[in-house]
Amino acid sequence: MVQFKSNNRQELDINLITVLIGGLISTIIIYLLLLPFQESYIGILLYQRGFTQHLAIFFASIVVIITINKYLIITKEKNILKNIGIPEKISFENHKSKQLQYLHEDFARNYSMITGRLSRILNAYILSGSRKIVTELALDDSSFYLSSSESSYALPRILVWAIPLLGFIGTVLGISQAVNGFNGFLDNSAEIEQIKEGITTVTTGLAIAFDTTLLALFLSVMVMIPLVLIERMESQLLLATEIYINDHILPRLIENNHPQQSILNTDTLIKNINDAIDNKLPTKEELIQPIRDALPTPQDLINPAEIYAKEAAKKLMTEFINQLKEIQTKQVELIDSIKETNQIILKDGNLSRRNDFDKLTKYYILSLVFFALVILLSLIFK
Structure with a gap:
């Protein structure tokens, strides 16, 4: 040298x-x-x-x-x-x-x-x-x-x-x-x-x-x-x-x-100064990574909500099935009542009353369907 x-x-x-x-x-x-x-x-x-x-x-x-x-x-x-x-x-x-x-x-x-x-x-x-x-x-x-x-x-x-x-x-x-x-x-x-x-x-x-x-x-x-x-x-x-x-x-x-x-x-x-700083100081990713490691992941945040949603869905389905069973029971009782009424009408032979009774029966059936829909909607939006 x-x-x-x-x-x-x-x-x-x-x-x-x-x-x-x-x-x-x-x-x-x-x-x-x-x-x-x-x-x-x-x-x-x-x-x-x-x-x-x-x-x-x-x-x-x-x-x-x-x-x-x-x-x-x-x-x-x-x-x-x-x-x-x-x-x-x-x-x-x-x-x-x-x-x-x-x-x-x-x-x-x-x-x-x-x-x-x-x-x-x-x-x-x-x-x-x-x-x-x-x-x-x-x-x-x-x-x-x-x-x-x-x-x-x-x-x-x-x-x-x-x-x-x-x-x-x-x-x-x-x-x-x-x-x-x-x-x-x-x-x-x-x-x-x-x-x-x-x-x-x-x-x-x-x-x-x-x-x-x-x-x-x-x-x-x-x-x-x-x-x-x-x-x-x-x-x-x-x-x-x-x-x-x-x-x-x-x-x-x-x-x-x-x-x-x-x-x-x-x-x-x-x-040259910026290059020296970039080479000596930690990058943004290196600074953010410890924070990311300390915070919960999105999956950790989603899992509790997912479990709660599944449980709520199960409960809703259970209540819905129970309500359907009750409606079916009411429907069977209503049909039996209608059969008894029809037998009485046949015995009497009154056609006009029979027609009126048929209309009444239709109204009952429609009311029953409407009542079932109302119950179903109330369970859904509960």
């Missing part, structure tokens, strides 16, 4: 601890080299003009080390930009192609500002397939590097500004020493030797005042000019990088016409 170096977008920055240690070592080396020349003008300037001279040398050494490191980094980045190139045979039409994957891995493997930016651009294009998204990323990247470049020069600018202030502090101290020596000279002006001593003290204080200012102004000018040039070189490097990206990378990218295929697309993200 390919291992990539971490990229925190600080390829052009300088390590502060390294710079401070380097400045301290440079200051010590300068004073050690000039140790045999303490009596010379430069030796006197560095060794006999107070602590402000040491601080000025230390601050100037820090600025010089930052400038040198920046120069080396910028020179390296310029060489990479000059030699870098994406072959024309590599196609950007398919943002998932193996060629783009290999190119992205190759850029990510090399730790530099140029390759880091190209790696992020290719990675965004591989993931999104959208030129618009890649362009926005490139703009954000550019803004970040401009801000980072501006902030990386904050420390050397402060030191360049502080070096003349150290010279002014030395001037104040020297003038103060000269004034104090002049006051002592006036108090002890009786003897020639004392006068010489007083004059020496005054001139020494004035020498400190002027020498500290001289060294501070000289150092600030000497370190400020290279620093400005290096800052300009870094701005040109960032501009050249932007030109390369906009002229050779972004025009070759193709806008994806099917945004739903992009994993950065909103619809796709929503779909």
